[in-house]
Amino acid sequence: MSATGDLADRLAEDLRAVAERRDRRAFARLFAHFAPRVKAYLRRLGLDDQQAEELTQEVMLTVWERAHQFDPQRASPATWIFTIARHKRIDAFRRAPRAEFRPEEEAREIAREEPAYAEREIALLRDKLAQAIDALPPEQAEVLRIYYLEGKSHSEIADALGLPLGTVKSRIRLALEKLRERLGEGAA
Amino acid sequence: MSAAVELDDLLLAHAAGRLPPPLALLMEAHLALSPGSRRRFALLLEVGGLLLERLEPAPLRQADPEALLARADGDKGAGTAADDPPPHAPGWWEEARAVLTRLGGAPVVQLPLALPGGPRAGICAHLARLAAGAALPPHGHPGLELTLVLEGELHDGARRFARGALMVCDETTVHAPRAGPAGCLALALLCCRWPLAA
Known part of the structure; x- marks a missing residue:
């Protein structure tokens, strides 16, 4: 197993600990790893330091509150958190009133039933993909x-x-x- | 003639969070119905995660996770409830179907929809119901148009689009699509501004 895979496995374990036991030390490890990267991502998107900081804290709060929604069969921890940051940023740009029709929520429910990859497959994929990117x-x-x-x-x-x-x-x-x-x- | 924009371009743009809300919504619906696209999309999302991992970390002003958790405990419950999207209005779909059925005598019925964020992004949407074998007259497109088949089949020349398939048209596309033998219900989004900002 590669270094990327080991790290992803440990972080996934921490997410599970947060979800199941509200483990604050596991959350501290997730925070230390991801918060500075999420902030770097938001800074690159053109947010100023203050905005990026606030949104990063929001993203990490979402991680704390929604850890039970993390599904290792669907994504690695980094990908899951990348997705949250992506949504937060889009949301921040459209704080307009929402219409009631939210089929994308339903879509996610349906999609959740049938993961695109099996559990081992996604771990293998992540390792190969990490090597391929490098x-x-x-x-x-x-x-x-x-x-x-x-x-x-x-x-x-x-x-x-x-x-x-x-x-x-x-x-x-x-x-x-x-x-x-x-x-x-x-x-x- | 096929469009210059391909499904992969749209999957990539969606994975990178680059699509305006109405298009993001259409892509989510397409992903829910199409296992093939879901697989490709999962991979594109992983690329995003791996690139995030490789970023040079930025220093935080507030690096203490306990301070954040204290904030979470402070407004306990309220935060999550407010963040949750409101439940969609029950019965909207039945209403739309009823309207389509009332107008069902015509071979082609189009029902304009107002999608959140549509006007600002220059996107108009409609539901189209085609009777069995009904065809649209030959037409071009003023911009990028995405059509998601929800029921039945849409035929465009030799190409067939079944439930869940996404037909991509742009300024270069001139066609006269026709419904399959069971008719067709489709959701179409027309983007008058270039949504991929190419």
Whole structure:
């Protein structure tokens, strides 16, 4: 098992301890690991230090309150927390009144019944994916990282890196094809 | 002719949290109905998690988790309840179906929907009910249009879209889709502004 896998397993164990026993020491470990990374993510998205700090604390509070919703069959701890941060950030931008119709909530319920991967499969996938990301050519990894974590559009990335728009798009596509190839998922 | 935007582009944009709310909602519905996309999406989300792991940590102003938990104990219960989305209105779907049925004599019925965040994102939505074998007249698209098949089948030339499938059209698409033998119910979102901000 790789270092990534070991770490993810320990963090998943901590999440379970929070969910089942309200274990504050386990939460402290999760906080120490994830809070600074979540804040770094939110800073990259363009939030100022104050906003990023507040939203990070909100994200970690959600982790404390919703730990029982974490399902290791569906995602690694980092992915689950990435998803929460992603939602919090979207929510922060639209504090408008909500309509009553929330099919995405139902959708999540349905999706929960049938995980996309089996439990061992997701652990294996995570390890292979971690290796595949580290093996990406640096120029592809850079574009992928900016797209995911800095909230920049394709053309903003092109401007920032001084590249043609087509190059940015093809680098993202190539990177994803490579990741899928490594996982034996097929490129199509 | 197929669109320049592909399903994978949309899955990626959704995984990275880049879609405006109405499109995010449509993608969630598509994911709920499509195991193939769910698998691809799970992978794209994992990429996000792994990239988050690799970020250089940013120093916190308040690095004591106990202070945060004290805050949580302080407003106990209230916080979670307020954060939870309100339950959706019961019966909205039956109402929509009833309207569609009342207008059901026509081969094609379109019911405009107001989705949260739609106007701001320049997105209009409608439910479309096509009778068995009914076709839309040939048409182009002023922007990106995503059509999720909810019931029945939609045929576009040689391509068939069953329940859960997402048809992606854009400015380059001219077509005249036709319902399958059992008719078709679909949710379509038209984006007048470019949602992927390419």
